[in-house]
Amino acid sequence: MSSAVEQRRGGYLDRPSSSSLADVVELILDKGLVIDAYIRVSIVGIEILTIDARIVIASVDTYLRFAEATNRLDLYEHGGKDLGELTESLSEGGAEGKTSGVIEGAKHKVDELMHGDDEDDEDDEDDEDDEDNEEEDEEEDEEPGDDEDDEEEEEEDERPSRSRRNRARQSSARRRSRGGDDE
């Protein structure tokens, strides 16, 4: 995020010179004076999209920071084993594993948010067929035999939005890969 950062004075303090989307999400989403639901006009999309925005931005932000750290790291001299794996473990091993679990879907969702397609559900539908393959590619270390969980997950997930359901599927896939640690 250093592109949006202006180094002033001593230069030890990051001072964002303009508000990036991530800054705005962190600063204002879910904050401010609340109007009671019964007087408010319910605008379809606000609640779901803002929740998605927070999760997506958070994970993209994390993703980019860890990628950046990996790229500039000069510590790791062993061929091939670099911080990429460490940070991957780091981001997956934390309590916020479910946040990092949506990274695969994040680019997709960011596009959706930036372009604001209300019709995006259809895209998600198309993607669903490919999803299992993607998961296999990404989780080459995963033990076989975890597919038995899938049906159960489908049933657990009675959330209204398909994109949220996809996200849940992805994060539960990630949870499985972390050794069935339920949460």
Add this chain to the structure above:
Amino acid sequence: MTTSVDRMSYVFGVVAAGTRLPEIDEAGPAAALRLVEAAGLAAVVGTPPAHRSLGRAADLLTHDRVVAALVEAGTPVLPMRFGAVLQSDAAVIEDVLTARHDELRAGLARVAGRVQFTLTVRYEQQVVLRGLLAARPDIARLRGSQDAENFDQRLRLGELVVQALDEMRPADAQAVLADLPDTADLLLHKTTAPDAVLHAAVLVERQAAAAFERGVELVARRHHPRLQLRLAGPSAPYDFVGAG
């Protein structure tokens, strides 16, 4: 001229009556930006697009832009949570400005002349990870012997690192808090990422804003290079308008 259904009211925030509206690009919910006044209070109101839902990133940025423009002009403002849409300007007067008059007046008085800064503190990964590898042979050993094929070992390594960060976080957060120049009105948010140390909102007198910034710069220097401090603001008092 139009029915209330056609022209709904998106509320950006509440200010004192007679406030001057900021000059702003009237995009998204900021269309037909206007002041809806009642009983000495005023709501800054726009007309949300009728043909689509709100909730795009651009709408969120517009919300922030309008509120930020008010703050920049020195106007005390109580920012609304994103997505406050009412049926009509009449509903804004009745259900917000009138119904919550006393609460809003008190809220405005509380934030008058003050701005919010938001401080986030993270561990500088390189420095902290390096320190961990030096101080913790068990972690260093796992990393040194780490086998890309062995998922369990990678998981264990990550787990140890995250646990180590969890252990050092409280003391580091406390050290930063103790150094902050102005903590009279401070609100702590829960942090979630493993390398996040602190997330705090501080309400600061507008005249003291520059001094506060310099103070935080000193804190950043003191904790360099282990901790990375990031200061956003001055902004509207988003964290200080709730019931708290």
